[in-house]
Each structure stands twice: as structure tokens, then as C-alpha cells.
Amino acid sequence: METIKNYVETNKERFLEELFELIRIPSISAKAEAKDDMLKSAEYIKAALISAGADHAEVKETKGWPVVYGHKIIDESLPTVLVYGHYDVQPVEPLDLWDSPPFEPEVRDGKIYARGADDDKGQLYMHVKAFELMNRTGTLTCNVKFMIEGEEEIGSPSLKQFCKENKELLKADVILISDTTMIAQDTPSITVGLRGLSFMEVEVTGPNRDLHSGLFGGAVGNPANLLAKMIASLTDENNHIAIPGFYDDVQEVSDSERSEMAKAPFSEEAYKKALDINEVVGEAGFSSNERTGIRPSLDVNGIWSGYTGEGAKTVLPSKAYAKISMRLVPNQDSGKIDELFIKHFESIAPEGTKVKAKSLHGGQGYVTPIDFPAYRAASSAIEESFGKQPIPVRSGGSIPIVSDFEEVLGIKSILMGFGLDSDAIHSPNENYPLFNFYKGIETIPLFYKYFVEEMK
Numbered sequence: 001m002e003t004i005k006n007y008v009e010t011n012k013e014r015f016l017e018e019l020f021e022l023i024r025i026p027s028i029s030a031k032a033e034a035k036d037d038m039l040k041s042a043e044y045i046k047a048a049l050i051s052a053g054a055d056h057a058e059v060k061e062t063k064g065w066p067v068v069y070g071h072k073i074i075d076e077s078l079p080t081v082l083v084y085g086h087y088d089v090q091p092v093e094p095l096d097l098w099d100s101p102p103f104e105p106e107v108r109d110g111k112i113y114a115r116g117a118d119d120d121k122g123q124l125y126m127h128v129k130a131f132e133l134m135n136r137t138g139t140l141t142c143n144v145k146f147m148i149e150g151e152e153e154i155g156s157p158s159l160k161q162f163c164k165e166n167k168e169l170l171k172a173d174v175i176l177i178s179d180t181t182m183i184a185q186d187t188p189s190i191t192v193g194l195r196g197l198s199f200m201e202v203e204v205t206g207p208n209r210d211l212h213s214g215l216f217g218g219a220v221g222n223p224a225n226l227l228a229k230m231i232a233s234l235t236d237e238n239n240h241i242a243i244p245g246f247y248d249d250v251q252e253v254s255d256s257e258r259s260e261m262a263k264a265p266f267s268e269e270a271y272k273k274a275l276d277i278n279e280v281v282g283e284a285g286f287s288s289n290e291r292t293g294i295r296p297s298l299d300v301n302g303i304w305s306g307y308t309g310e311g312a313k314t315v316l317p318s319k320a321y322a323k324i325s326m327r328l329v330p331n332q333d334s335g336k337i338d339e340l341f342i343k344h345f346e347s348i349a350p351e352g353t354k355v356k357a358k359s360l361h362g363g364q365g366y367v368t369p370i371d372f373p374a375y376r377a378a379s380s381a382i383e384e385s386f387g388k389q390p391i392p393v394r395s396g397g398s399i400p401i402v403s404d405f406e407e408v409l410g411i412k413s414i415l416m417g418f419g420l421d422s423d424a425i426h427s428p429n430e431n432y433p434l435f436n437f438y439k440g441i442e443t444i445p446l447f448y449k450y451f452v453e454e455m456k
């Protein structure tokens with residue numbers, strides 16, 4: 001531990017400056033115009049892997065944004081850890097809500113502020129620096145592979161195929177991922193569940209053109225009004241999702257497991273205060289943590305229609321749209337939920353409209369066991385560096401590719417994330433505390449150490 005702490009202490013500033021350089025590249029995977037920046041990020045990570053001690057690294061083409069692959073193989077007979085992360089980030093709009101420009105990282109109050117500071121550049125870079133640390137201090141005792149993709153935030157459309165084509169290359173004993181959160185700096189946790197996702201876009205068409213809302217208002221079905229009603233009908237008064245068949249495959253969690261989960265510290269008062277809401281809202285009969293951890297949900301992520309620019313324009317729109325996410329729990333199939341949603345949504349099309357629904361992307365949920373070597377290794381590592389045993393927690397977020405890893409590669413993942421719920425990922429003013437960044441770099445080498453011991 002002393003060697004690790006010393007190495008981090010001596011190289012702190014350089015680690016941060018290197019991360020800043022990566023963050024300055026605006027690699028927004030959702031935007032086609034980001035092409036050069038996607039390549040630049042991939043090349044930057046490739047070079048970082050080489051200088052950290054990889055004996056091989058390359059930028060591998062896919063149909064979409066490239067994947068960075070690298071490795072250090074010290075002995076084929078030793079265990080292999082495959083590190084997964086993503087160098088792409090979410091769009092930054094609305095820009096005016098940022099206190100500093102999203103791609104000009106700066107430290108305020110001990111936190112790095114920038115898009116990607118946590119999700120996932122900050123977290124993936126901890127792995128590159130921990131790898132460097134182990135190489136420089138002669139403490140690496142297993143093989144390491146890296147697979148860093150550029151399409152996570154758009155649903156990883158190329159990575160499953162990439163895995164199929166590179167099965168041999170990606171062979172490993174475990175996939176190590178830091179792309180999730182822990183409860184708090186003094187309450188470490190390990191994510192043992194991710195929700196699945198069905199992400200839909202719907203379109204309601206009324207009249208064949210935008211109309212004057214005075215000349216026609218009241219006599220023609222308004223797709224914006226009607227879409228609002230349709231969305232409202234998707235959940236009932238208990239916040240149950242009202243799509244027929246939606247809950248058919250939901251895996252109920254036993255009472256004993258629920259009471260085990262309820263032991264994780266959670267203050268509803270602090271939760272409400274942090275979000276400036278006076279009440280939490282969700283499915284009747286479940287706590288906030290259960291609502292995100294073990295129950296599915298349905299939310300509008302974007303909705304638009306008519307005139308939304310400055311000032312007034314009296315118009316009855318021809319079309320209205322929404323993007324709707326459904327977060328799924330293990331055993332619900334995202335393809336099946338897509339179909340149920342489309343069938344139901346089109347079936348409730350109001351008179352005088354045409355309704356279309358399509359799937360944008362999605363994937364299955366994931367649960368990690370807590371009785372396997374990688375969990376025990378992560379738990380020991382965190383206990384040693386944080387001084388407290390981590391709590392297993394089911395997260396509400398999704399990393400759909402994780403279940404594909406298991407399906408295609410036959411490898412389980414361990415979700416050793418160092419982010420916090422307050423890091424504002426996907427929001428303006430995304431941030432990542434320096435404490436978490438450096439603590440992560442200190443904890444990762446311990447994971448390797450314990451993992452190798454577990455595999456003996």
C-alpha cells in the first residue's frame with residue numbers, strides 16, 4: 001500500500017494533466033461531426049496504453065466508432081483481466097447551464113468539472129494509470145487487456161459484433177469495469193446489478209401541416225395534446241406501467257433479499273434536498289432504492305412539437321414526438337418489451353392521428369454474483385483502500401453491453417465504479433472529485449493483487 005500511495009502522490013499532477021488532455025477532446029458519439037475527435041480520443045488512449053507499459057495497442061476499426069485494444073501478456077498461464085471502458089461522452093446541451101465550458105476541464109472545490117470527468121474518461125483513465133503504476137513498481141502479477149469503446153452512450157451498436165470477431169483476442173478470466181457509482185466517499189459499495197433498457201421514439205401525426213391555432217384550434221386533434229394524454233396513460237395511479245404484459249417476466253426479489261438491500265444507508269431527506277424536490281414519486285409499495293434497483297420504470301427523455309423558439313407563434317402542430325426509456329430488470333427481455341410497447345402505443349392512437357413507434361436501442365440487464373473471485377477481490381481491495389467493507393448495491397443505470405459480454409465471450413464482469421450520484425453525469429456541470437480519481441488509482445492495483453490470489 002505504501003508503494004502505491006507514494007507512486008500516486010509523486011505523479012498526481014501529471015495524471016490529472018493527462019486526463020485533462022483526454023477530456024479536452026469533444027468525443028460526443030451521438031454526433032457524426034465528431035468523427036475526427038473520436039479518432040483522436042482513440043489514438044490518445046492507444047498512446048497512453050503504450051506509454052503505461054502495454055506491449056501492444058491498436059485502434060481497431062468497426063462499422064461505427066473505433067475500439068482501442070491493448071494488452072500486456074506476461075505469462076499465458078497466469079490469470080487475465082480485461083478492462084472495459086468507454087471514451088465517448090454524452091452531448092453537452094444545454095450549454096448555458098454549464099458554469100465552465102464542458103471541454104475545458106477545471107478543478108473547483110476539489111472536483112474536476114467537465115463532460116466525461118466521471119463518465120467515463122475519468123474512470124477509465126484511473127485504469128490506465130493503475131496499469132502504469134503496476135508496471136513501474138514491478139507489481140503486475142497477471143495479464144491485462146484493455147477494450148475501450150467509443151459507442152457506449154449510443155447503445156454500443158458495433159461492440160457485440162466486435163466481440164464475436166475477436167473472441168480469442170479478448171479471452172480473459174474477468175472483465176473489470178469502472179463506469180458506475182458508489183454510495184459515498186465514506187460508504188463504498190460495489191454495483192451488483194444493472195438495469196436493462198428499451199429506448200423508444202414515438203411520432204404522432206395530426207393534420208398534414210402546421211395550422212393556425214385560432215382558425216383550427218378546437219376542431220382538429222392536436223398531436224401535442226394527444227401525445228401528452230397517451231404518455232400519461234402509460235402509467236396508472238400507483239405508477240405501475242400500464243402496458244399489457246409488461247411485468248410478465250419481472251423477477252420478484254424475495255423479502256429476505258429486500259431487507260438485506262434495505263440495510264444500505266439511504267437518507268430520503270438528503271436525497272430530496274440534493275434534488276430540490278419536496279416529495280419522491282414512484283411505484284407504490286417500494287422504496288426509492290428498490291424503485292431504481294429492482295423495479296422497472298418508464299420515462300420521457302425528450303419531447304418536442306410545435307414552436308419552441310423565442311417568443312410566441314400561434315400554431316397547432318402537425319406532429320409531436322417523444323423519446324421514452326423503459327429501464328428493465330433482470331429476466332425482462334428488451335426485444336420483447338420493444339414489441340409490447342410498439343403494439344400498445346400504436347393501439348392507443350387517438351382518432352384523427354397516425355402513430356408510429358420505433359426502438360432506438362436497448363439491451364438486457366445484468367446481475368453479478370457476490371460469491372465469485374472477482375467480487376471477493378474487489379471487496380478486499382476496496383476494504384483495504386477505503387478502510388470499510390463495500391456494500392453490494394443494485395444500480396438503476398444501464399450498460400447493456402455487459403450482458404452481451406457474458407453471452408458472446410462467456411466472461412462475467414465486475415462493476416467496481418468510483419463515481420458518485422452527485423457527479424451529475426449526462427447533466428450540465430458533470431464533475432468527478434479528485435479524491436475518487438486518486439482513490440480509484442490506489443484501489444485498482446489491489447484488485448489485481450487479490451484477484452491473482454483468488455485464482456490460485
Ligand code: BES
Pocket residue numbers: 119120152153154155156179180181194197361362395396397398399400
Ligand atoms: N456509466 C453509465 C451507466 C451507469 C452510471 C450505470 C452510473 C450505473 C451507475 C453509462 O455510460 C450510461 O450512461 N449508460 C446509458 C445506457 C446507454 C445504452 C445509453 C444509460 O444508462 O442511460
Ligand code: MN
Pocket residue numbers: 086119120152179
Ligand atoms: Mn458510462
Ligand code: MN
Pocket residue numbers: 090119153425426
Ligand atoms: Mn453515460
